[in-house]
Every structure is written in structure tokens, then in C-alpha cells.
Amino acid sequence: MSLSALLYDAAVVASLVALAAGSIGVVVARKAVHYIAWLVVAALGVASFLALAGYGYIAAFHVVVYVGTSVTLLAIVVMLLGCNMEPRAWRPGRLIVAVFAAAALQAPLLLYALANPTPLGGGGLSLGEAARALLDCWLCTLLMVATIATVLIEAVAIARSERGAGE
Amino acid sequence: MDPIAWLSGSLGVPYWAVRAVAAPLVYPGLAAFMVVALFIIWAERKIAARVQMRVGPLYVSRRLGGALQVLADGVRIAFQEIIIPVGVEKWSFVLSPILAFTVVSLAFTMVPGGPGIYGFRSSLSLLATYAIVTLTPILVIVMGWASNNKFSYIGAGREALVSITGEATLLASLLAAAMMYGSMDFVEIVEAQMRSHVPGLVANPVAALLFFIAALLVTDRLPFDLVLGEQEIVQGPYTEYTGLLFALSMALGYAKLYVLMLVFTHVFLAGWAPFTSPLLGSIAVFAKTLLLMLVAVFLRSVYGRMRLDQVASMFWSKLFPLALVAFVVSALIHPIYAP
Secondary structure, rough: OOHHHHHHHHHHHHHHHHHHHHHHHHHHHOOHHHHHHHHHHHHHHHHHHHHHHOOHHHHHHHHHHHHHHHHHHHHHHHHHOOOOOOOOOOOOHHHHHHHHHHHHHHHHHHHHHHHOOOOOOOOOOOHHHHHHHHOOOHHHHHHHHHHHHHHHHHHHHHHHHHHHHHO | HHHHHHHHHHHOOHHHHHHHHHHHOOOOOHHHHHHHHHEEEEEEHHHHHHOOOOOOOOOOOOHOOOOOOOHHHHHHHOOOOOOOOOOHHHHHHHHHHHHHHHHHHHHHEEEEEEEOOOOOOOHHHHHHHHHHHHHHHHHHHHHHHOOOOHHHHHHHHHHHHHHHHHHHHHHHHHHHHHHHOOOOHHHHHHHHHHHOOHHHHHHHHHHHHEEEEEEHHHHOOOOOOOOOOHHOOOOHHOOOOOHHHHHHHHHHHHHHHHHHHHHHHHHHHOOOOOOOOOHHHHHHHHHHHHHHHHHHHHHHOOOOOOOOOHHHHHHHHHHHHHHHHHHHHHHHHHHOOOO
């Protein structure tokens, strides 16, 4: 395998790991500014994956708009509201939801990558082609549906219990 | 002989990989930035001293006019203890200046230092460089928040407001320039200017002026010295930093200024024109960038500071609408850069 192909694969894996870590971090972070930092990591993961798939322009604007501006605006709001240094209550349910949410988002992509070992090559991943490949793999579709359903049920359960605790 | 080709041959590593590492580390990257930073900080202090009828740095290397004073300060700071105050968010406090400086250094992979001297060439290098620069305010906000100090906290809030205000105008002026050249690739932009013999500064002075003013704001230079605000909030988000972390946080502003002035050189001053050889072209780019930075630091001596509300009002109500004029100028001028 050539060095560029190896680096390309490593970059794809790194961007997916960043996306997963960011999305889990946002949910489980215990301080307001940490949410923002994890959101940046997730957004950079998305941007780098888009760039690797051949959508460089969208990737650059994703960084400019979502990281450069939106997250900074979010930071202003958090600071104006007052983000104190007190740790929030630890809720393991959040971690479970976060992990499943990340898995639901990434499982199809990973399975698609495993089923099609040839690199995307920056030639532009067609969404239609990706959807066709995804639907061809019945296991991918089944796993995705099952995971999303699990996440929904868990999210509803946690939301109900939090409301109950608040009341 | 091409040093990159020689390194590539002797290490058995592809040419592009050596170039991708050499650009951010050597030229136009960190090694060149060190030289620029040492010179610019000395020049800034010396110019301010002359304007105020003082002597400025003198005793370290008296024959060179105190030119090595900054190096001596750097060595002293490097060996100072890094104090982590009680109550700070330790990992955010330590990692954010390091990450911020690393992020800015990544921009050196995209900006060419001369003809054929770049880390990566992309059709979107202008936008990618800008995107990288916009990442730093988040880390500065984290620095201010993690310090657990009111001055730092106010400084971080100012950084957030200033970055939103300045980056809108900065992006608008860059997009106006990209529209004028019909490209976002630095090499194509410079070649278009060399082909037509009209630098961007002459073709669209409105975009150039807006870019320069917005660059002063986002790099926290006077008259927009709001984030540091020495007279009001000590050192803004960097108040609690000591030793090497303080040096990194101070270098961050200069690194951003260096990157943005390199961008200005390529987009509005025709980059390496009139030369086409790598050596002479690199010297031309370096000299133009240094000159722009000298102008930026000279303003410190002659301007007062604006208030935050004045800056926000000026940018949103006057300069940002002016960016729309820059787009109109670009649309009219565009044919002269057509291939």
C-alpha cells in the first residue's frame, strides 16, 4: 500500500473517530465550555470527512460557519449566561445515549467502508451511490434501524426520568 | 539542487510528503516565523520608543541597537517556571495555548512562501487558510475561561465578540477578491496578477483596505487592542499565563498576523511578482510580508484605542456594508483577470 493511500485511510479513520469522540463528549461533558470544545471536535471530524469525500468547498465552509462563527456565538451565550466552574451531576444514561447515537451515525459509514475497501479517492462520494450500497447490505440497514430505535427509546426514557426528578 | 528533492531521495520519502513537512516547519513556517517575530517585536518596541522620544531596547547587543533584546527575553521566559494557579481548569489551561499555536501553524501548509514553495496546493487554499485561522478564537476563549480569573474571563468574552465582528468583514473581503480572480488558489491568484500586471490592491482597493483593517482587529493590534487591553484587564485571556505558555500565547497574535499578511501579500500585492525563480520570489514574498507587518505594528505608536462598542458599531454598520461595494468592484474588474 502506498504512503498516500495509507495516509488517506488513516485520515478517514481519524475523522470518524473525531466525530464519534466529539458527539460523545458533547453529551457527557460536565462543564459548559467543554461542550463547546467537543462540539468543535465533532464539527472538525465532519469537515475532514467531507473533505476526504471530495467536498472540499463544503468542508471549508463547514469549518468557517459552524466552528468559526456558530460555536463562537454559542460561547458568547454561554459566557453571558455565566458558565461557572461547578461540576454538573453525573448521569451515566447520557453516556449510553451518546455512545449509541455515535454508533448509529457511524455504523453505516464504517460498514460501507468495510464492504468497499477501495478508497473514495477524493473523486466525490455520490450520496445516491452510498444509499444504494447501504441498502444492498441488509445487515447494515438492519443494524442502523435497530440502533436508531434503541437510541430513541433510551432518549425518551431518560427525558421522562429527568422531568420526573425535576418535578 | 532542490533541497526538498535531495531530502526526498536520501530519506526514500515521496517528494510531496517532504514538502508537506518542510513548509510548516521551515519556510514559510515556524523557522521563518521565529525570525519574523524576533525582528517585528524589536521593531515595534524601537518604533514606539522613537515616536515617544525614548531609546527603546539598547543594552543587549548595544551595537545592533538592542536587536537581541527579544531573544534574551525569550530565553528568560523559556526557563521561567510555569505556574498553574489554584482553581484553574488544569488541562484546558495548559493545552489550549499549545493547541492554538499548533492550529495557526497548520495554515503554513496552505500559504505559499514563493513560486513552487508550499506544503499543499489546493483549489481552495485561500478558504482553507481562512478556515484554519478562524479556529483560534475558540481556544483563546477556553484559555480565558480556564484561567478562573475575572480579567481573563472578560478578555475571553471580548475575544468572542471581536472575532465574530472582524471575521465577517475579513471573509467578505477575501470572497470579493476570490470573485475578482475567479479562483481560490493562491498560485492562480498570483499568476492572474502577474499576467495582467495589475496587483489586487490597485484593482480593488476597497477589499484590500477592509482586509487589512479586519486583520488588525482579529490579531488584536491597535487601534483595536481590546482583547489584551493592558490598561483595563491586565493581559486579557493570557493574564494567568507564565513561562513558555505565556510566550506561546503572545506568539499566537504575531503568528496570526504573519499568516494574514502573507495572505494579503498573495491576494493584493501579487505575491512573488515580479520574480519567477523560487529564491528571488521567496525573498519578494518575505520582504512584502515583513513590510506589511511593520506598518501594522507602527500603528501602535500613532493611534489610540477604540472602545468595544465603537469597534462593533464601525464594523457592522460601516465596514461590512462597504464589503458589498467591494463585491461590486470585483464584478466590474473581473474581466481584466480572465485567462
